[in-house]
Amino acid sequence: MSHNEPAELRMVHDIIVNLQYLPAEQAATAVADHVKRFWDPRMKRRLIELVAAETEPLDPVVVAAAALLP
């Protein structure tokens, strides 16, 4: 993980590693719930955009979580 990566990706990675005890599917739901509960809408949009852009290989949980965001 690099400090140069977008803040939203860095933050979502931090959430994922702390929810590593969950199976992948549950982790994606938990990550999405966390983002919904604590993130400003523009941050959510930015995350969705970053996932859609796929400028670098992403953790599948990130991709799955982003798909669950409105």
Added chain:
Amino acid sequence: MSLLKEPDYGTPAKDGPATVSVEVDGLRISVPDGTSVMRAAALAGVDIPKLCATDTLEAFGSCRLCLVEIGGRRGTPASCTTPAADGMVVHTQTPKVAKLRENVMELYISDHPLDCLTCPANGDCELQDMAGVVGLRQVRYGYEGANHLDAVKDVSNPYFDFDPSKCIACSRCVRACGEVQGTFALTIEGRGFASKVSPGAGESFMDSECVSCGACVQACPTSTLQERSVVELGVPTRSVITTCAYCGVGCSFKAELRGDEVVRMVPLKDGGANEGHSCVKGRFAFGYATHPDRALRPMVRENITDPWREVEWDEAIGTVARRMLEIKQRYGTGAIGAITSSRCTNEEVYVVQKMVRAAFGNNNVDTCARVCHSPTGYGLKQTFGESAGTQDFRSVAQADVIMVIGANPTDGHPVFASRMKQRLREGAKLIVADPRRIDLVRSPHIEADHHLQLKPGTNVAIVNAMAHVVVTEGLTDASFVAARCEGFDEWAEFISRPENSPEAVEPITGVPAEEVRAAARLYAQGGNGAIYYGLGVTEHSQGSTMVMGMANLAMACGNIGHEGVGVNPLRGQNNVQGACDMGSFPHELSGYRHVSDDAARKVFENLWGTVLLPEPGLRIPNMFDAAIEGTFRGLFVHGEDIAQSDPNFHHVSAALGAMELVVVQDLFLNETSKFAHVFLPGASFLEKDGTFTNAERRINRVRAVMKPKSAKHEWEIVCEIATAMGYPMGYDHPSQIMDEIASVTPTFAGVSFKKLDQVGSIQWPCDEHAPDGTPIMHVESFTRGLGRFVPTPFVPTDERSTRRYPLILTTGRILSQYNVGAQTRRTANVAWHSEDLLEIHPHDAEVRGITDGAEVTLASRVGETTLHAQLSERMPTGVVYTTFHHPISGTNVLTTENSDWATNCPEYKVTAVQVALTHPTSGQHVESEADRVLAWGLVD
């Protein structure tokens, strides 16, 4: 009110039913077993003369003034040391005791200067009072003999004088220092006539271990220990009961005044949080309120490079409203926001968040708790269902094992630390988990049973290892877990894994496995186990995980729901708890209800007459990111100095510099105001009317002792801004704001100023089920129903020591200073801490050629600063420590943007750094890169 003299019953109260019936001068009274005759008499309305006795200290029996006669007993026993016995008949005024008292008093006065008329304590002196009470009319002995009248005065302390010529050697000061404060800095030196009070081994007060808590001054029955302010201003004439504005202990004080001038702050014996004790900050460091640096006029400027222009209030408020509306119109509703302050009252915080949600039209409100205790809110909500500590402070008196994690109570929460030390001296066991050897680890009459000196950033590994021991060794409270909790089996499977064992994590934490096992067994099996923690837990990338880890451990051992146990955050600022309670977080309305909760939102929408957004707003770090990105352009900063206190100064300054409007409301022009376009003068706590909520959820009244120096209350200013923005907001009095809070916040439903004025203080939840408040939470069931075990995998921080930055910097506080120092730096407290110092282990210093006091450069990957070194074996090798009380130190130039995964609370406690002499000379050895690798085995 006139000067409040609290009753003094002579000796401390005893617990238990009033089963002992005695007769005192014909009056019958029943008291608990163990109550002294003196106290029983006082409760019956009979004051027995006394000098060495006071009800904050155990009876001593030295002054011989409180002698009484007791039916059926011989002699004239001291009433302070004689326990009342059932059927006892006490005579407090007989010719025999009257004569004895007069003779005793005559001896005292024969060695006391007869300067009552010019004495600073004239009218406030127990010796003077008692001379009158015993009817002393003559002193037969004269001053020709040996006496102490020429004893030299000690004026070394900036706040009080010690005049030994007036000392009656009653030992109240010595006992207060030991029994109440627990420092044991004072002693009686010499024997017989040569007996005298002495700080340390014949040192001055300033050079001794005295911590200037004021307990000795308060205990002194004469003018021997006297506040300098009383010497200079005279004896106060009236009192206002209010609440300290420093740390989260929230001590109650009597502000004692002459006219509108505060002469002294005296701790209130009836104060629920402090019960008559104080620290150097609350007791003495209030001078900042009248410091000439106070900015008292509103100011505006177009650009931050322009000079400030003083304006009238109307123009300042109009400017804020106009420019906020312009930004909103140009960039969208989400482009503006506010930060509330934990130093402000609940009422002020509530109106700021209301202004944001109703007038700004978004949820972009956050609070400085973001950078301290936001993980507490998250972690305790997830596990227990409520974002608050579980106990009252009194509970520590019932603890058998006290575990202090990432907190330094003797510096950060000194009045609570004194309570804790009382219990430790009674025999409670102590576990300290801290990289630094804090005072609690070893201090007079106290020694930690286990000091888990872990490496910074490894809290979660330690708490997991302790829980591993509890589960794998069968030490859980199975019946508590079965009846009260959920998720145990899954958690137990996780925590039992080999990677969580003390042996497996020893290389990570640096703590010997056997030490961790012993500590875990003690916590689980030692009786009531109580956890107290501070920012050394929360300000980490796994702050929230650690809070949940401690909650797991407490639940597994059944250490929740009764006295003497619990998980207790020691909040940094006076109103951290209250600011969070009031809906300061961008995702929560008051009472911790999520903004997506339709029913909760509806309550506010109906009352406020506006639609609220159901999605969270920006948190403080997100605000900075959005400012740099260009989507966040206007910020109202209420009573916080984010440019000094928030991490990675370069990032913060870039964000603030990118904004079109920064509004700062504060007492002083601070570091943040350098980026501000509008400055609104704030009010000190002595000018405020409202409430603070302390770390034990205790809501205390804050009462104004003087009018706002800037002519307006802070809540009024906020209301006027909202109104000028088109959303009318107005109250006649802050009590109306509390009434509104109570009407929309279930946990505050029973709170009002009227009730607080009647009962003194209330611990929320206060509602129809708990009309008197809730000292201890989760008694029958958890707020969320069942306590929830949450797996807490240890995830190392990204911040690692490297060849370039081989040391780890951790930060903290010192007793005499508070937070960014804006207040305490403007008091005589600078006598103890005039600059931030870098504590470094002698070995780390030696390999860098650093000597004690040398100027060193401290560099991290985001910045560097210069400090003077203090060689200290408190630090383990590889870890350095400093405070952040002085802006010139720029400590937060160094700290990084790493943050807690759940809340974005910054990771202040772990920063990889290098330390080097700022001006190395040719004779000094400077560690080479090769040396560092050899010494540390570190790689990039």
